[in-house]
Amino acid sequence: MAKSENKTKPEPVDPAAMIAAVEHPQRRADAEVLLPFFTRITGWPAQMWGPSIIGFGRYHYKYDSGREGDFLIAGFSPRKSYISVYILPGYRDLSEPLTRLGKVKHGKSCLNINKLADIDMDVLEEMVRDGVAYMTANYTTAAR
Numbered sequence: 001m002a003k004s005e006n007k008t009k010p011e012p013v014d015p016a017a018m019i020a021a022v023e024h025p026q027r028r029a030d031a032e033v034l035l036p037f038f039t040r041i042t043g044w045p046a047q048m049w050g051p052s053i054i055g056f057g058r059y060h061y062k063y064d065s066g067r068e069g070d071f072l073i074a075g076f077s078p079r080k081s082y083i084s085v086y087i088l089p090g091y092r093d094l095s096e097p098l099t100r101l102g103k104v105k106h107g108k109s110c111l112n113i114n115k116l117a118d119i120d121m122d123v124l125e126e127m128v129r130d131g132v133a134y135m136t137a138n139y140t141t142a143a144r
Contacts (some may be wrong), residue, residue: 008050015047030115042132056074059073071088084111087109097126103118
């Protein structure tokens with residue numbers, strides 16, 4: 001089987017510059033809050049992953065199929081309609097904090113938030129810390 005490369009890779013773009021270019025004023029303002037929030041919680045510098053995801057840390061994965069690569073441990077993306085917050089490895093044990101978080105939609109490893117005022121930032125911090133702790137305990141990780 002031919003190995004395909006991960007399409008979302010680190011990019012040499014300044015995350016603050018990307019945030020400054022976000023057109024939607026609420027998404028830009030929320031991203032300006034999330035940048036130092038994630039930096040403080042993870043202790044890692046921000047790194048662009050692809051054109052729109054601001055990631056923190058990196059982990060190496062390898063599937064049984066042989067596919068392997070690197071991906072961010074936590075991060076966010078100011079999208080047009082919402083902010084996506086990425087917490088890996090997903091919400092395996094986080095159903096209880098999700099009930100306390102506030103108004104969000106979520107997928108396997110992302111939260112879609114209309115605006116930060118809709119959520120409890122202390123609960124988000126708890127969830128991010130949990131994800132980072134899990135990833136650093138179970139995967140080979142690095143700051144960049």
